[in-house]
Amino acid sequence: MIEIDAISKAYGDVTVVDNVSMTIEAGSITVIVGTSGSGKTTLLRMINRLVEPTSGSIRIDGEDNGAIAPHELRRRIGYAIQGHGLFPHRTVADNIATVPKLLGWPQDRIDARVEELLNLFQLDPASFGPRFPHELSGGQSQRVGVARALAAEPNLLLMDEPFGALDPVIRAKAQDDLLAIQKHFGTTIILVTHDMEEAFGLADRIAVMDGGRLLQYATPSEMLASPATDFVASLIGTAERPFRLLALNPVERAVEPGAAEGKPISADASQRDALAELLWSGRPALPVTGKDGAVAGRVTVDGLLKQARPA
Amino acid sequence: MRFGLNRIDRVGVVVALIAAYGLVAPFALFRANRIVQGEGRSLLSALPPSLGVILLAFSVIAIVMALLRLPLFVKLLTSLVMLAMLAFAIGSAAGFLTPEGNNYARVSPGSGFWLLGAAFALLATDCLARLRPPPWGRIAILTATVAAITFVLTSGLWDGLSIIKEYFSRADTFWLEAGRHVTLALGSLAVAAVVGIPLGILCHRVEPVRSAILNLLNIVQTIPSIALFGILIGPLSWVATNVPGAADLGIRGVGMAPAFVALFLYSLLPMVANTVGGLAGVPAEANDAARGVGMTDRQRLAQVELPLAFPVILTGIRIVLVQNIGLATIAALIGGGGFGVFVFQGLGQTAMDLVLLGAVPTVTMAFAAAVILDAIVELVAPANAGRKEATA
Ligand SMILES: Nc1ncnc2c1ncn2[C@@H]1O[C@H](COP(=O)(O)OP(=O)(O)OP(=O)(O)O)[C@@H](O)[C@H]1O
Ligand SMILES: [Mg+2]
Numbered sequence: 001m002i003e004i005d006a007i008s009k010a011y012g013d014v015t016v017v018d019n020v021s022m023t024i025e026a027g028s029i030t031v032i033v034g035t036s037g038s039g040k041t042t043l044l045r046m047i048n049r050l051v052e053p054t055s056g057s058i059r060i061d062g063e064d065n066g067a068i069a070p071h072e073l074r075r076r077i078g079y080a081i082q083g084h085g086l087f088p089h090r091t092v093a094d095n096i097a098t099v100p101k102l103l104g105w106p107q108d109r110i111d112a113r114v115e116e117l118l119n120l121f122q123l124d125p126a127s128f129g130p131r132f133p134h135e136l137s138g139g140q141s142q143r144v145g146v147a148r149a150l151a152a153e154p155n156l157l158l159m160d161e162p163f164g165a166l167d168p169v170i171r172a173k174a175q176d177d178l179l180a181i182q183k184h185f186g187t188t189i190i191l192v193t194h195d196m197e198e199a200f201g202l203a204d205r206i207a208v209m210d211g212g213r214l215l216q217y218a219t220p221s222e223m224l225a226s227p228a229t230d231f232v233a234s235l236i237g238t239a240e241r242p243f244r245l246l247a248l249n250p251v252e253r254a255v256e257p258g259a260a261e262g263k264p265i266s267a268d269a270s271q272r273d274a275l276a277e278l279l280w281s282g283r284p285a286l287p288v289t290g291k292d293g294a295v296a297g298r299v300t301v302d303g304l305l306k307q308a309r310p311a
Numbered sequence: 312m313r314f315g316l317n318r319i320d321r322v323g324v325v326v327a328l329i330a331a332y333g334l335v336a337p338f339a340l341f342r343a344n345r346i347v348q349g350e351g352r353s354l355l356s357a358l359p360p361s362l363g364v365i366l367l368a369f370s371v372i373a374i375v376m377a378l379l380r381l382p383l384f385v386k387l388l389t390s391l392v393m394l395a396m397l398a399f400a401i402g403s404a405a406g407f408l409t410p411e412g413n414n415y416a417r418v419s420p421g422s423g424f425w426l427l428g429a430a431f432a433l434l435a436t437d438c439l440a441r442l443r444p445p446p447w448g449r450i451a452i453l454t455a456t457v458a459a460i461t462f463v464l465t466s467g468l469w470d471g472l473s474i475i476k477e478y479f480s481r482a483d484t485f486w487l488e489a490g491r492h493v494t495l496a497l498g499s500l501a502v503a504a505v506v507g508i509p510l511g512i513l514c515h516r517v518e519p520v521r522s523a524i525l526n527l528l529n530i531v532q533t534i535p536s537i538a539l540f541g542i543l544i545g546p547l548s549w550v551a552t553n554v555p556g557a558a559d560l561g562i563r564g565v566g567m568a569p570a571f572v573a574l575f576l577y578s579l580l581p582m583v584a585n586t587v588g589g590l591a592g593v594p595a596e597a598n599d600a601a602r603g604v605g606m607t608d609r610q611r612l613a614q615v616e617l618p619l620a621f622p623v624i625l626t627g628i629r630i631v632l633v634q635n636i637g638l639a640t641i642a643a644l645i646g647g648g649g650f651g652v653f654v655f656q657g658l659g660q661t662a663m664d665l666v667l668l669g670a671v672p673t674v675t676m677a678f679a680a681a682v683i684l685d686a687i688v689e690l691v692a693p694a695n696a697g698r699k700e701a702t703a
Contacts, residue, residue: 050602075605085600089618098604148604 007056034209084145335425429610491648503578511586559657570647589620629684
């Protein structure tokens with residue numbers, strides 16, 4: 001659990017993070033959104049003390065992060081830097097191996113970990129491992145940057161716009177992988193993004209920042225139902241609201257009794273996917289299959305439309 | 312095929328002009344003894360008639376080839392053939408001009424020889440530069456050149472030349488002074504690196520120190536070498552008489568010690584400045600990432616900053632080495648030894664050959680050092696190519 005307590009950062013007269021407090025549950029994904037220059041990176045960097053706060057404190061699992069030697073704190077926290085920040089004089093494999101080496105892992109464990117991570121991010125270890133960063137595309141560099149942050153299996157992962165340079169297909173894959181890793185290891189993730197789709201897709205809670213202040217910190221559905229300010233509402237996108245809401249909930253919650261023709265949809269697919277399928281195929285209803293594969297009922301356009309508004 | 316202006320090579324024009332002038336200038340100088348004024352002998356009168364005509368004919372052909380836009384390999388070959396012919400010709404000029412059994416007469420290369428040599432050496436270097444050989448290739452070419460020169464020197468081809476005669480009458484001291492010259496140049500470089508790199512790191516880390524140290528070193532750099540020697544005599548004499556054991560180590564107000572200290576002081580600025588520059592050029596993101604992954608300041612220095620700054624530091628070492636090889640000549644003025652001994656003796660006796668005996672090896676060494684270190688700088692650079700692009 002991370003407790004951010006009335007933290008502020010000022011450069012001279014300019015306060016770039018202004019009295020922010022929030023509590024982040026262990027094993028959850030928190031996504032920070034906000035305009036450029038709103039203080040997202042600064043807030044993130046105060047957690048691993050790359051930026052020292054002007055006032056306030058941050059506790060990680062009850063321990064004040066100011067009490068831990070900075071380099072030890074940072075070895076425990078994975079940090080995917082905005083841009084990627086790879087070491088230009090080290091190969092991809094050596095870049096990924098950085099933290100395990102600092103922690104003194106045995107070489108064979110490091111090698112195995114590097115290979116595992118490269119495979120995970122769809123980078124062929126034989127081809128990419130020996131390359132230097134200047135021989136990578138922007139998206140490849142970014143994946144290597146994330147792999148480096150994950151290398152030592154940290155409990156806490158700070159990610160600053162980690163998927164910005166990825167194409168939609170690889171980005172979706174990287175997001176799924178991140179969710180899988182997070183589920184598997186119970187990693188606490190704090191992620192900054194400009195992509196609201198990504199924010200709603202990944203977040204357990206979303207933090208909206210503007211001008212250094214935390215405008216709202218809530219679950220995605222709470223934020224859709226009652227945005228704290230007009231700015232939050234406009235950031236979510238007024239026209240997107242029903243679809244974001246549908247995307248958040250599974251088909252399961254809209255199942256009605258009855259039968260339907262054609263290809264069924266799984267109960268844990270998102271309601272948005274179900275609506276898209278209904279609209280595109282022109283069918284009035286889809287059969288829904290449960291976890292056991294048996295048909296559990298059907299989902300209709302009318303039923304879904306009722307779900308597309310906050311209750 | 313039209314023979315227009317566009318078929319004329321620009322470097323070739325320079326080469327042709329220098330070489331053409333070299334053909335009419337005196338090819339060799341004849342002197343009745345080693346210190347009288349020499350009298351010039353033209354190409355045709357300095358060489359046995361057949362050889363003179365052949366050299367003249369080849370030179371004219373080579374000049375025409377230099378002017379044309381021919382494949383670089385052809386031109387390179389032409390220039391190398393001409394340089395070999397010149398090396399051979401000047402050797403036989405010595406035998407041809409020296410009267411039988413005369414031990415006092417001296418024959419030395421004249422301005423014609425030097426101009427022809429310079430012209431074709433220019434052509435060769437221009438071709439090589441345009442062929443862009445990789446670092447290892449350049450070191451190989453340098454090695455081949457040194458081997459060729461060594462071969463000519465040991466073959467006895469040039470034994471009749473005055474500079475070689477000067478060498479033979481001083482063979483022992485020549486190698487002794489050569490050793491001192493190298494010790495002065497390399498030793499002061501080594502000490503400057505050991506002191507300068509940490510000093511550069513300090514300057515980089517502690518801002519207030521930076522301008523103070525760099526300004527001080529800048530001032531040192533502007534002190535003329537003779538004046539610096541003078542300044543050092545006092546303190547070093549004091550050390551020699553007051554510090555036990557110092558005198559036994561060879562520390563005195565004159566001799567090698569002040570020369571060494573002066574070279575060291577001159578080396579410090581390039582070493583410190585390049586270390587500071589190299590560290591300042593390390594991309595901010597790399598430093599940020601180093602902190603972010605949990606490196607301590609020392610780990611960041613050793614694993615990120617120094618490797619990334621290394622090419623620039625190496626450039627500083629190159630500057631210092633070439634500068635020191637040249638400057639070490641001055642050491643002779645205060646009894647520090649080195650090739651300068653011959654230069655200043657020669658100047659005193661107005662014996663140009665003796666001056667050349669000191670100057671030619673110095674220039675050759677400086678040139679070789681520059682080629683080798685440039686190649687090394689390029690060899691270590693590829694790992695940092697990404698950084699170069701980022702800062703360009
Ligand atoms: N070292 C610094 N000195 C002075 N001002 C700074 C410094 N670092 C950041 N700032 C300022 O603080 C503000 C917040 O910066 P920050 O990097 O946190 O923004 P951000 O929300 O991450 O923006 P982006 O989305 O563009 O990455 C900006 O106005 C920035 O100019
Ligand atoms: Mg940012």
